[in-house]
Amino acid sequence: MNVPQNTDVAAGHGTGAAHTTDAARLASAASAASAAPVAVVTGASRGLGLALARALAAEGWRLVVTARHAAELSVVAAELAALTEVVAPAGSVVDDDHRERLAEAAAGLGGAGLLVNNASTLTGYDLAGAPLPRLADFPLPGLLETFEVNVLGPIALTQLLLPQLRERGGAVLNLSSDAAVEAYPGWGGYGASKAALDHASAVLAEEERELRVWAVDPGDMRTRMHQEAFPGEDISDRPLPGTVVPALLALVHDRPASGRYRAADLLPRATAEAAAGATGAAAAPETTAAPTGPAPVGGGR
């Protein structure tokens, strides 16, 4: 498989291992690198996607990360490349060719064991300080883009990566929202798209029983998306996205049953594990792991 030759692709380690003259250590480092698992994270240039990408990189995952704006993404790629091997093509998850590039990049790194569908839009257009539109007035092109970014793109990217994920007994982590289950005025487009993503996640879990498929409501976070939803409001009381990462890592490490989870329900367990020193090394997906740990909201397999 070919790794895309984009100018915004960064690859490599910052470990200095390649500079050693000790052939045995070189071979050992190469073998460890090729065994390291590969994750694809969309929307990784800021917010929760960036926080999770940093944590995965610190655990040794090799990464394919993406977002639309190349300048922001290249800064992130350079940072992550100091920790792990990273490929970072810029583009939109609604673009067919771009999704192909992401799948090829993952294959080029050895094959994805984890797909994180995190990239998302509130309305499919720049709100520019305006309130979220009610369904009565929702511009239809924006509604279409909302469903393309939040539902179609994630499903289409999953389709492309399924062969790689199946081979590794991997996992799909789809970022949902409480707006998928609560009826907040103004949140109808976004909420309906996240509800659709939840349902697609549940069906995928039934169809791909060797995988784990999790839909996760991360809760409110102090990010650009959240600020755009509450223009002019002080959102400094919302937790930073990094506080949610232990909950997502707990899923990746423990491989509980497929289903829908709230990060808030996972966090006490993740915190307890961290205190017990149980997290950290066991990051690689396991093909034979039985469902363990917390139960999803509404049950799961």
Ligand SMILES: NC(=O)c1ccc[n+]([C@@H]2O[C@H](COP(=O)([O-])OP(=O)(O)OC[C@H]3O[C@@H](n4cnc5c(N)ncnc54)[C@H](OP(=O)(O)O)[C@@H]3O)[C@@H](O)[C@H]2O)c1
């Ligand atoms: N923040 C909250 O309070 C909250 C609450 C519930 C759920 N969530 C969910 O959590 C996830 C992360 O949200 P966040 O708050 O971290 O958002 P964010 O800070 O706005 O970051 C969104 C990321 O997605 C990228 N992105 C947006 N559209 C894209 C597209 N079409 N193709 C590729 N990348 C795209 C953005 O980069 P570019 O702009 O360069 O593309 C950015 O990297 C989302 O799924 C969101 O729905 C967030």
